[in-house]
Each structure stands twice: as structure tokens, then as C-alpha cells.
Amino acid sequence: MVGETGTGKSTLINAMINYIMGVRWEHKMWLEVTEIPEDQTESQTKAVTVYEVNAPSSPFVLTVIDTPGFGDTEGFDKDKRVSEALQQLFKSEDGIHEIHAVCLVLKGTDVRLHERQCYILDEILSLFGKDIVKHILLLFTYKEKQILPKRMKHFIKESLSKYVKNDECVSFSFDNCQSEYCDEEDRESYKTSWDNGVENFSKFFNHLDEINPKSLDKTEGVLRARKQLDASVGNLRDRIELAELKKRELEQTKTALDKFENYKEEQKNFQCVVDEPYKDLVPVNASWWHWTKRATRCKVCEENCHYPGCWWVSDLSWCSVMDDGKCTVCTGRCDYTKHVKDYNKYVIETRKVTKTNDNLKEQYEEKVGEKKSLMAKLEKDIQQMEAEKIRLVEKCYQCLEKLMEDALKCTCISSFIHLDFMIEKVKETGNQERVQKLEELKKRAIEENRGLFERLCAYVQQMKI
Known part of the structure; x- marks a missing residue:
């Protein structure tokens, strides 16, 4: 589960676990596994957390990997720590070695993709290998209906077409209202939310049941x-x-x-x-x-x-x-x-x-x-x-080339900061073919990350400090 801070990811995980544990409307209860901050723009999750749910009524064991929200006030340093923690989890002998899906949690009420979301989306996708592309699911929060409006379809087409074909984007919607407190007289008005949640999670897990798990070796x-x-x-x-x-x-x-x-x-x-x-x-x-x-x-x-x-x-x-x-x-x-x-x-x-x-x-x-x-x-x-x-320049270039071959997203901001240095040094070696290849990669990175370079410059300055 990955997404921007404030998309309601923690609430969605709680709802998912409640569904697996068999909690329903008539039980008049709500299980909270992850802490929900009062200010949804501030992520309370500081590290990657793995939840394993083995409910007696469930035909399978559910494992949820929860990542800290991307793009919050701690900035690039914390976002980089997410990749380090995931690598530790995927590398460890008793860690996670295969997954069924990478769920991008998006706020269904957004009307456009702003620059910070572009950065976050690129950084998230840069964590995974190319072989994971068909296992990406879109989970939209704060939405009651499964039908996506035209603006959201445009969002998917423009934002994810670089990685996933538009007809391969599988999405699910959740309203994230089940956990809200309500007085006794208002309880019936929330029943629809619960019923929709049960229906949507049923469709979601039926879809997961049809997916073969994917090894995380390349990732x-x-x-x-x-x-x-x-x-x-x-x-x-x-x-x-x-x-x-x-x-x-x-x-x-x-x-x-x-x-x-x-x-x-x-x-x-x-x-x-x-x-x-x-x-x-x-x-x-x-x-x-x-x-x-x-x-x-x-x-x-x-x-x-x-x-x-x-x-x-x-x-x-x-x-x-x-x-x-x-x-x-x-x-x-x-x-x-x-x-x-x-x-x-x-x-x-x-x-x-x-x-x-x-x-x-x-x-x-x-x-x-x-x-x-x-x-x-x-x-x-x-x-x-x-x-x-x-x-030394050759060794550095080979490392960058390996990344370009395997990464789902190799032109993200965190890779871009190396390109100018590499272009300058490869020019000094006289290898014009590689210089051209790097300059084309830089040009593509600029086109794909247009509008993000003020943030990049601030990051580079921060790293110098």
C-alpha cells in the first residue's frame, strides 16, 4: 500500500482488516489497527509496517505492507528511507519475497494532478521493477461509487500511461466513512457506506484471487x-x-x-x-x-x-x-x-x-x-x-545503465540528480555515443518531470548542507 500523505491510506487499511475479520454493520463495532491522525495531512507512520491477518472466517491469510505517506513535511529524506526499509524487507530471509499487487492509494476527490503528486507517483513507481507493472492497482478513497468520472479517467490516462496501458488500469473505489463516529439516530444513514464497503472489498479480493503472486527479486x-x-x-x-x-x-x-x-x-x-x-x-x-x-x-x-x-x-x-x-x-x-x-x-x-x-x-x-x-x-x-x-566514470555509468534496464521508472527525480555529473564526466572520456544516450535520458526526464525542478534544486541544496 503506497500513496501520498493524506489520501486516507491508514483508514483504508483499517477498513480492509475489519472486512477480513468479519466485522459488519450489525456488530456495532470498529477495529482500529493503524493509528489515524487527527490531521490527515501529517503521516503518523514513520516506518514500513507489515500486518498479517489470519482470520478464522477468511479462506486466506492477508499480508498488508503499509508504507509511510509520501510527500509530507519531512520531505525527500523520509521518502528515501522508505526505499531503504522496503529493500530490507524484500532482502531479509524472513521478509516478503512475493506480492500479488502494488496498490496506489489516490484521493478520489482530486480534480487534477498537482506537481507534488507527480513527484510522489514517480518516486513510488521508481521503487519497483518493470515486471511488476501489471500488478499495479488503483484504490480511490472518499468515493461512494465505483464509476469514475471523466476527469478521473483523464487523470489515469495522463499520469499512468507512461507505465501502464490505459486499458490495463484496474481500479476500486472506497468511501472511507465506516470508522466515523455517529449518534444512534444517525446509524442507519451510515449503513449504505458499510454495505458499499463490503461489496467493494469483495470485488477487490476476488480480483486478487485471480492474480498470481509476483516475485520481488527484480524489485x-x-x-x-x-x-x-x-x-x-x-x-x-x-x-x-x-x-x-x-x-x-x-x-x-x-x-x-x-x-x-x-x-x-x-x-x-x-x-x-x-x-x-x-x-x-x-x-x-x-x-x-x-x-x-x-x-x-x-x-x-x-x-x-x-x-x-x-x-x-x-x-x-x-x-x-x-x-x-x-x-x-x-x-x-x-x-x-x-x-x-x-x-x-x-x-x-x-x-x-x-x-x-x-x-x-x-x-x-x-x-x-x-x-x-x-x-x-x-x-x-x-x-x-x-x-x-x-x-571510475565507466563503473558509474554501468550502474546507471543497469538501473535504466530494470527500473519501472528510471527518470525519476532521485535519478535525475546524477545525470549532469555523469554527462560532464563521460564527455571528458570522449565517448560521444554514451553522452548522447545520457542527454536523451535527461531530456526525457525533464519532459516527464516538468514543473518539479524547483523542488529538485531545493533538495540538492539540502544535500549540500
Whole structure:
């Protein structure tokens, strides 16, 4: 069950469980499993919750996966935590490995699709693999009739045609009124709501009974790929920056060396000032409301492997960037036991240092007395730094390409933030075919997410903070 905050998802889940438990109008009672906030615009559910209902009168066991409402006041950070929690649930040995349906809960009283709903819809659909598309159901709340008005049919056509063919959209309507308190004299006026609810849930479960469950392997892979993409891009940005700074340092040394006309005779007097890159471990700028902003970092490679790290992980072998106990991000692919998650992260800084003949001798040994050989060695190191950067960009591109192949929605906002960086770096490698492919993806993302980029810019600024 997924949907925007305020669509009545918690009320609908309660109604569904009441139906399965056999609660009817004449019983004059109402079971409430999920907390219903007084302000329906604020989601009270902070984590993914699984309800398992095994009612004696029901021919099946009902499992409902309830997700926090998307798009509330906590913004992007909380929405990202939903995907992390779902991945944990789908990956865990005793978790959920197949589902019958993904139910998008929508407010039937809405007359149009506003920008926040566009973002929410894209983010929800980006959580799943392409193979789940025929298992998407639309549940409209606050509606008494099953017949959808023309404006709602237009809503479905415009909003979901990118993912589901219009004739494949299966929808159900619920009025969400059963739980409302009423005086004794008003009870009969609510009987229609109860009767409609029983009828609608009967149709809903009859439809589910005709659906074969779908494995979540591809969806879990999409969730993992998206997390690994985020982590890889963050890590690769640092490593590319470090490679570029090291290359600049070598070029500064080479330029200074080139000025010596007779290096063999003057080498004792050789010195030059260069910008030397180094890594520094600094505290994460985390406030009490941002307790999730901890970094998972490798102590061997001295790299940030996942920042912000998986908020739900206590055993780092379960972190999204780990595969069979090994890190998929850091340079050495180190074991998870070589990693730590805390409120510190590595940053790349530069400092002015003076290079002397002794420094070069220590670095290049016997070549130090021969200017030509030393220049060749410096040039080789520069080329190696450039090759390393190209390798890192290639790795990042492959991760993005894997996501484009499997994800139901690969042009969502959370993926778009990587495209400019990738386009810039792939251009530097000279692969025009890939540059064109990425630019086409960016163009499609802009067209599909038109009007959302002010929100995106705010998010990017938030991540920088």
C-alpha cells in the first residue's frame, strides 16, 4: 500500500482488516489497527509496517505492507528511507519475497494532478521493477461509487500511461466513512457506506484471487541498484576529484622541472611548491532531527562508501552497498568488518607543500638524476591518473545503465540528480555515443518531470548542507 500523505491510506487499511475479520454493520463495532491522525495531512507512520491477518472466517491469510505517506513535511529524506526499509524487507530471509499487487492509494476527490503528486507517483513507481507493472492497482478513497468520472479517467490516462496501458488500469473505489463516529439516530444513514464497503472489498479480493503472486527479486535488485548508484556516485565523485587533484599536482611538478635547463647539475637546488591533496576525517554536520546522516566508511581505503548510510542497519553486512559481505563501492572491495558507521566522513583537502630533490628521489629512486627519464615517469603517472578517472566514470555509468534496464521508472527525480555529473564526466572520456544516450535520458526526464525542478534544486541544496 503506497500513496501520498493524506489520501486516507491508514483508514483504508483499517477498513480492509475489519472486512477480513468479519466485522459488519450489525456488530456495532470498529477495529482500529493503524493509528489515524487527527490531521490527515501529517503521516503518523514513520516506518514500513507489515500486518498479517489470519482470520478464522477468511479462506486466506492477508499480508498488508503499509508504507509511510509520501510527500509530507519531512520531505525527500523520509521518502528515501522508505526505499531503504522496503529493500530490507524484500532482502531479509524472513521478509516478503512475493506480492500479488502494488496498490496506489489516490484521493478520489482530486480534480487534477498537482506537481507534488507527480513527484510522489514517480518516486513510488521508481521503487519497483518493470515486471511488476501489471500488478499495479488503483484504490480511490472518499468515493461512494465505483464509476469514475471523466476527469478521473483523464487523470489515469495522463499520469499512468507512461507505465501502464490505459486499458490495463484496474481500479476500486472506497468511501472511507465506516470508522466515523455517529449518534444512534444517525446509524442507519451510515449503513449504505458499510454495505458499499463490503461489496467493494469483495470485488477487490476476488480480483486478487485471480492474480498470481509476483516475485520481488527484480524489485529488490532495483532498490539495491538505486542505493548502490547513489553510493557509487558519491564515492566516485570523491575519487575522481582526488585523481584530478593528484594529476594537477604531478603537472605542477612537471612544469617546474621543465624550467631547469640542466637538472643533473642543479638537482640539489631543485624545489617547487605544489597543491598536494589529502584526506581528512571530519564530523558529519548532523542535527538531532537528522540522526540518520551517518556515514559508512572504509577504514582501509579511507573512503566514504555510503553517505548517508542505511539508517536501519546495525550489522554492516546488511548495508545496501554490501554484497556477500564485501563492499561494492570502496576501491579495495573490502570486507564489511573493515567498515564503520558513525558521525564522521572523509573529505578531500589540499595544502601547499614544497617538493625538493629528496622528495623526487624518494618517489622515483634511480630516475631522479635524469631529467628526461623523470619527465617520462611523471607523464606516465599523469596518464595513469587519467586512466583511473576513466575507469571510475565507466563503473558509474554501468550502474546507471543497469538501473535504466530494470527500473519501472528510471527518470525519476532521485535519478535525475546524477545525470549532469555523469554527462560532464563521460564527455571528458570522449565517448560521444554514451553522452548522447545520457542527454536523451535527461531530456526525457525533464519532459516527464516538468514543473518539479524547483523542488529538485531545493533538495540538492539540502544535500549540500
